[in-house]
Amino acid sequence: MSTLRIALLGCGNVGSQVARILLEDADALAARTGARLELTGIAVRSIDAPRDVDLPRELFTTDAEALVESADIVIELMGGIEPARSLILRSIEHGATVVSGNKALLALDGPTLYEKADAAKVQLSYEAAVAGAIPILRPIRDSLSGDRITRVLGIVNGTTNFILDQMDTTGAQFDDALAEAQRLGYAEADPTADVGGHDAAAKGAILASLSFHTRFALDDVYCEGITQVTAADIAAAKDAGFVIKLLAIAELLPRDDADGAGAEGVSVRVHPTLLPRDHPLAAVHGAFNAVFIEAENAGELMFYGQGAGGTPTASAVLGDVVSAARRMVLGGPGRTETTTGHVPSMSIDAVRTSYSIGLDVADQPGVLARIAQLFAEQGVSIETLRQSIHPAGDPGQATAEIRIVTHRATEAALAATVEQIQHLAVINSVTSVLRVEGA
Ligand SMILES: NC(=O)c1ccc[n+]([C@@H]2O[C@H](COP(=O)([O-])OP(=O)(O)OC[C@H]3O[C@@H](n4cnc5c(N)ncnc54)[C@H](O)[C@@H]3O)[C@@H](O)[C@H]2O)c1
Ligand SMILES: N[C@@H](CCO)C(=O)O
Numbered sequence: 001m002s003t004l005r006i007a008l009l010g011c012g013n014v015g016s017q018v019a020r021i022l023l024e025d026a027d028a029l030a031a032r033t034g035a036r037l038e039l040t041g042i043a044v045r046s047i048d049a050p051r052d053v054d055l056p057r058e059l060f061t062t063d064a065e066a067l068v069e070s071a072d073i074v075i076e077l078m079g080g081i082e083p084a085r086s087l088i089l090r091s092i093e094h095g096a097t098v099v100s101g102n103k104a105l106l107a108l109d110g111p112t113l114y115e116k117a118d119a120a121k122v123q124l125s126y127e128a129a130v131a132g133a134i135p136i137l138r139p140i141r142d143s144l145s146g147d148r149i150t151r152v153l154g155i156v157n158g159t160t161n162f163i164l165d166q167m168d169t170t171g172a173q174f175d176d177a178l179a180e181a182q183r184l185g186y187a188e189a190d191p192t193a194d195v196g197g198h199d200a201a202a203k204g205a206i207l208a209s210l211s212f213h214t215r216f217a218l219d220d221v222y223c224e225g226i227t228q229v230t231a232a233d234i235a236a237a238k239d240a241g242f243v244i245k246l247l248a249i250a251e252l253l254p255r256d257d258a259d260g261a262g263a264e265g266v267s268v269r270v271h272p273t274l275l276p277r278d279h280p281l282a283a284v285h286g287a288f289n290a291v292f293i294e295a296e297n298a299g300e301l302m303f304y305g306q307g308a309g310g311t312p313t314a315s316a317v318l319g320d321v322v323s324a325a326r327r328m329v330l331g332g333p334g335r336t337e338t339t340t341g342h343v344p345s346m347s348i349d350a351v352r353t354s355y356s357i358g359l360d361v362a363d364q365p366g367v368l369a370r371i372a373q374l375f376a377e378q379g380v381s382i383e384t385l386r387q388s389i390h391p392a393g394d395p396g397q398a399t400a401e402i403r404i405v406t407h408r409a410t411e412a413a414l415a416a417t418v419e420q421i422q423h424l425a426v427i428n429s430v431t432s433v434l435r436v437e438g439a
């Protein structure tokens with residue numbers, strides 16, 4: 001039996017579990033691949049740093065460059081842009097297959113890496129980068145490659161799903177739910193990339209690229225996080241039969257711009273979204289992830305599981321390693337990417353969706369009529385309207401909270417409506433504007 005030499009870069013949460021599995025399950029992995037997967041070294045910053053997993057000390061090295069030069073398969077789990085990027089490029093130049101979980105790097109500079117890998121005829125795979133343990137990239141790339149995907153809705157960030165789920169199930173405020181996520185170790189000490197939607201946006205760019213056979217970068221993704229979502233938004237959504245989730249959405253849209261008439265484009269966006277409570281994604285609780293796909297022939301599909309954590313994520317890494325090793329044993333590089341299309345990226349302005357709008361208004365005659373008139377003037381049709389009165393001590397000072405759910409409208413029409421409403425004398429404030437999907 002032949003031997004494949006494996007270099008591991010980084011020995012943190014995920015890397016340490018990958019090393020453990022490579023050593024503990026060596027016989028089973030050899031039987032599955034037809035080659036022995038020999039872990040030749042683990043690049044670390046400090047050889048004597050304390051680690052959760054007990055690994056042979058002689059495997060550790062601080063010379064990552066030398067390690068990749070002698071490897072058949074390089075597993076990059078350091079995270080960050082540099083030196084991960086340079087080490088991956090160096091590995092490709094040396095003809096090594098690369099497996100990575102680095103969504104930040106892939107969303108930022110994936111095209112350069114894929115092109116170098118294609119030119120060198122080596123494989124680059126990264127199942128761990130999107131939705132951790134959930135097999136999602138291989139199903140999109142392989143299983144669904146004979147179908148036409150039309151829409152992808154993903155809960156791809158566990159921290160934000162945990163926070164929104166806590167707010168929904170316990171009525172917690174955002175800050176308290178975030179503190180709980182940090183206490184349980186879901187959120188980073190600096191949770192900006194999670195709550196700002198940037199982590200989900202990186203994953204959205206990767207999902208869109210593979211689903212629509214075109215390379216989309218982070219810049220193509222409209223991104224809105226969950227920091228503005230209040231307990232009142234969640235309660236109002238619940239009252240109206242919805243749940244709020246942070247979704248990464250990639251969908252095919254018709255184009256009606258001058259040179260695109262009759263053609264299609266792709267919109268990629270991340271924002272808090274109202275979902276009907278009977279939508280399959282509404283049942284994804286806690287820090288779990290799920291990706292809901294609509295395809296022309298397959299119809300609706302959902303992939304569910306743990307999107308983070310050292311051991312679950314290591315499962316996805318090992319899947320890529322075994323798959324790559326099998327192809328190396330059988331010969332030939334196999335085809336890893338088909339993102340050679342040219343579907344244009346479309347801005348969120350082209351999207352037509354429903355909106356949930358919260359208004360704080362004076363409780364006076366004619367207020368509803370004025371609001372309804374303004375919506376009509378902008379061509380935005382109201383689907384439901386709920387009102388609750390907040391009495392005040394002085395007569396004439398009572399206020400009302402109004403929640404309007406619209407039929408589908410464009411971002412432009414909605415923005416114009418909100419802009420005009422703010423100028424109405426009877427409106428105290430627009431308390432929230434959220435999009436609705438899946439209704
Ligand atoms: N943890 C998860 O749940 C999860 C899920 C999906 C994807 N990922 C991705 O997997 C990768 C690793 O994540 P993690 O949670 O294990 O991170 P981590 O921070 O726990 O581990 C990274 C390790 O790499 C080491 N490292 C950084 N730069 C190095 C260098 N120049 N040389 C040697 N070692 C270096 C760090 O010291 C650290 O031990 C990241 O790209 C992350 O985005 C993680
Ligand atoms: N911070 C990410 C980790 C997995 O990429 C999350 O909360 O889902």
Ligand code: NA
Nearest residue numbers: 127130132134
């Ligand atoms: Na995955």
